Amino acid sequence: MAGCSPPLHRRPRCSVEGNASYVRVIVKASEPAVNSWPKPRVVISRCLGFEACRYNGEIIREDFVGRIEPHVEYVTVCPELEIGLGVPRDPVRIVTDGKALGLVQPNSGADITDRMNRFCREFLDGVGEVDGFLLKTQSPSCGIGDVRIYPATEKAAAIGKAAGFFGGAVLERFPDLAIEDEGRLKNRRAFSHEAFRAGALAAGTC
Ligand code: SF4
Numbered sequence: 001m002a003g004c005s006p007p008l009h010r011r012p013r014c015s016v017e018g019n020a021s022y023v024r025v026i027v028k029a030s031e032p033a034v035n036s037w038p039k040p041r042v043v044i045s046r047c048l049g050f051e052a053c054r055y056n057g058e059i060i061r062e063d064f065v066g067r068i069e070p071h072v073e074y075v076t077v078c079p080e081l082e083i084g085l086g087v088p089r090d091p092v093r094i095v096t097d098g099k100a101l102g103l104v105q106p107n108s109g110a111d112i113t114d115r116m117n118r119f120c121r122e123f124l125d126g127v128g129e130v131d132g133f134l135l136k137t138q139s140p141s142c143g144i145g146d147v148r149i150y151p152a153t154e155k156a157a158a159i160g161k162a163a164g165f166f167g168g169a170v171l172e173r174f175p176d177l178a179i180e181d182e183g184r185l186k187n188r189r190a191f192s193h194e195a196f197r198a199g200a201l202a203a204g205t206c
Pocket residue numbers: 045046047048053054055077078079080081136139141142
């Protein structure tokens with residue numbers, strides 16, 4: 001199969017015919033393009049239809065996630081479960097002292113910044129080849145830019161927005177990949193990333 005190595009998403013389906021003395025690689029260019037592409041591998045927040053792992057024990061049902069599921073390979077992750085927070089759990093929030101961001105559980109006062117940073121580093125080191133990320137919007141862990149930041153652990157008004165800890169680590173590590181949150185993907189105009197467009201096209205949603 002050495003002759004079949006164009007980049008992912010442009011890779012046609014190949015087969016090998018012949019015997020030991022003559023091997024012919026056949027590229028089935030006439031097949032429908034979407035059906036012949038390898039499935040995009042997409043890391044997805046686990047609470048988006050896979051497990052009731054939100055802080056309050058809920059699961060989020062998004063039609064889009066299920067519709068493209070046959071056409072992508074999902075890798076699910078829940079960073080808050082992975083660092084040992086149970087379900088249900090005290091909610092977490094991002095706080096800042098004006099210099100750095102921290103991740104805390106206001107009810108217990110626990111500072112989980114280091115645990116989360118360590119998990120993000122280890123997970124992204126070991127995740128292997130991926131084509132994109134589909135993450136929960138507004139989550140202090142999974143959000144990719146719309147997460148409220150607070151000036152203190154105690155009750156206070158938000159003073160800005162940023163990416164969550166996992167979402168931010170993903171953006172930093174994979175700046176060229178398709179990275180979306182489920183809020184944006186409800187909007188068809190957000191189908192600009194190839195990994196998601198491949199799944200959406202196959203599912204007939206765009
Ligand atoms: S948003 Fe992320 S951390 Fe929160 S429940 Fe969903 S997968 Fe877990």
